[in-house]
Amino acid sequence: TYLMRFYKEGRADGDFDSGIERAVRALLVSPEFLFRIETDPANITPGGVYRADDLALASRVSFFLWSSIPDDELLDVAVKGQLKTPAVLEKKVRRMLRDPRSEALTESFASFYLWIRNVADTQADADLFPNFDRSLRDAMAKETELFFDSVRTEDRSILTLLDADYTFVNERLAKHYGIAGVRGPDFTRIALAPDSPRRGIFGKASILTVTSVPTRTSPVKRGKLILDNV
Numbered sequence: 081t082y083l084m085r086f087y088k089e090g091r092a093d094g095d096f097d098s099g100i101e102r103a104v105r106a107l108l109v110s111p112e113f114l115f116r117i118e119t120d121p122a123n124i125t126p127g128g129v130y131r132a133d134d135l136a137l138a139s140r141v142s143f144f145l146w147s148s149i150p151d152d153e154l155l156d157v158a159v160k161g162q163l164k165t166p167a168v169l170e171k172k173v174r175r176m177l178r179d180p181r182s183e184a185l186t187e188s189f190a191s192f193y194l195w196i197r198n199v200a201d202t203q204a205d206a207d208l209f210p211n212f213d214r215s216l217r218d219a220m221a222k223e224t225e226l227f228f229d230s231v232r233t234e235d236r237s238i239l240t241l242l243d244a245d246y247t248f249v250n251e252r253l254a255k256h257y258g259i260a261g262v263r264g265p266d267f268t269r270i271a272l273a274p275d276s277p278r279r280g281i282f283g284k285a286s287i288l289t290v291t292s293v294p295t296r297t298s299p300v301k302r303g304k305l306i307l308d309n310v
Contacts, residue, residue: 083107114141125183134158137169145176147184177232188230192279196221198290211256219253220286225266227284242280244271256285264296 083103090102107113124130132140138158142150150158154172157163157301163172176182191197199221206214226248230242248269254262257278262268277283284301291302 082110095165097130099157117266131164131216134161134163137163139171141169141176144189145173145185146179146181147188148181182232183229186225186229190225194287195290195305195309196224196286199286202289202292203294204289204292208295213260216230216256216285217289219250220284220289222250222267223248223253223286224281224286227281240280242282244280245274246270247272247278287299 083106086106087099087103089099091099111117118132118139120128121130129269135155135158138150138154142148142154155174157168157172164166175186180210199217202217206212223275227244228241228244230236230248231238231244246269248267249257249259249262250265250267251262254260254270259270262270272279281287287304287305288297291305293301294299
């Protein structure tokens with residue numbers, strides 16, 4: 081009905097194509113098309129707390145894990161009102177995490193949560209750090225992405241993020257870390273000694289880089305990351 085109104089207005093001023101064009105324009109600027117909107121129940125007071133229904137829950141889970149709309153299997157369970165059952169919800173979440181689409185969790189959530197997306201724009205003083213180039217920045221970001229993804233796919237404890245005894249490096253990043261024996265552009269998983277400064281996310285070059293300024297480290301920026309995100 082909403083789009084038909086715009087189609088009829090466009091058709092009245094022109095031909096069929098004009099009507100379709102106006103309807104498409106209306107669709108593309110509609111908030112309900114651009115954003116995922118949840119409407120509060122009519123009987124809820126402003127600021128009141130209520131339980132999300134199954135369809136809203138399906139949408140939240142899907143956009144968080146897949147950065148996309150729910151699939152038919154998730155919708156079927158939601159329509160039946162079974163998704164809010166803890167055992168059912170856990171089963172469906174685990175299925176979704178096994179799906180290749182869950183890579184979006186790393187690409188979107190981890191990129192924001194661990195500031196990975198900021199690495200590409202981080203600048204370092206060229207005189208102090210002449211080897212800080214694009215290939216190194218890309219390797220830094222990729223290491224953290226692979227590390228977070230391993231915690232997800234291997235169903236590890238969230239505490240692994242703080243003190244993992246492994247990481248991922250290619251030759252470029254290994255050279256930067258002073259790690260010998262790694263050759264080529266492909267990333268490989270390596271074990272870290274108990275006293276290695278590279279254990280966990282706070283030893284990752286990407287985290288250290290985005291919480292620094294061009295000429296030096298910044299305890300203030302690193303403290304803010306810990307307070308805000310950890």
